[in-house]
Amino acid sequence: MISEPSRHCAVELQALPSRIGQVRRIISAQLRYWHLDPLIDQAALGVTELLTNVHRHAQPDKSCTVEIELLLDRLTVSVHDHDPRLPTLNDADSDATSGRGLALIAAVSESWGVRPADGAGKSVWFTLPAPCGTSTLPPLAVYGSTTDGPFAFAALETTAQPPARSAVVG
Numbered sequence: 001m002i003s004e005p006s007r008h009c010a011v012e013l014q015a016l017p018s019r020i021g022q023v024r025r026i027i028s029a030q031l032r033y034w035h036l037d038p039l040i041d042q043a044a045l046g047v048t049e050l051l052t053n054v055h056r057h058a059q060p061d062k063s064c065t066v067e068i069e070l071l072l073d074r075l076t077v078s079v080h081d082h083d084p085r086l087p088t089l090n091d092a093d094s095d096a097t098s099g100r101g102l103a104l105i106a107a108v109s110e111s112w113g114v115r116p117a118d119g120a121g122k123s124v125w126f127t128l129p130a131p132c133g134t135s136t137l138p139p140l141a142v143y144g145s146t147t148d149g150p151f152a153f154a155a156l157e158t159t160a161q162p163p164a165r166s167a168v169v170g
Helices: 017-033 037-057 101-108
Strands: 007-014 063-071 074-081 111-116 122-129
Touching: 007 017, 017 037, 017 063, 037 063, 037 074, 037 101, 037 122, 101 111
Parallel strands: none
Antiparallel strands: 007 063, 063 074, 074 122, 111 122
């Protein structure tokens, strides 16, 4: 059985409030490129909650990596930070102004979880089911070649050239 290749995108950043909006735009643009527009709102909400948790709780620093991966019919969004402490799902009071991030992720995602990272830190992830018809994704980029990416290339009209010839003297 031959399966579709996976699609992967990673962004390294400092989880600062000013960067969260930028990452949302990057994730949204990547999902549009993969023709996954119906997943943009859920993915952006989830990544916002995960980055906010890194900003508020992660020690010793706020550096992290956001990854999205499409494998067959499943989009996985994960955030890796350097803090080994695992997050907990809280029952926030109705008048609380925070503490609902993981509950929101659980509500909008198909599944979610936490895994300790090799060495230090952890990854918090969630999955979303990809809509039908994602098998017509744009081709994977190959370095050193032009692709059908987000840029349009004009086709150049060429005239027929005689075949190249070479000769070896001597």
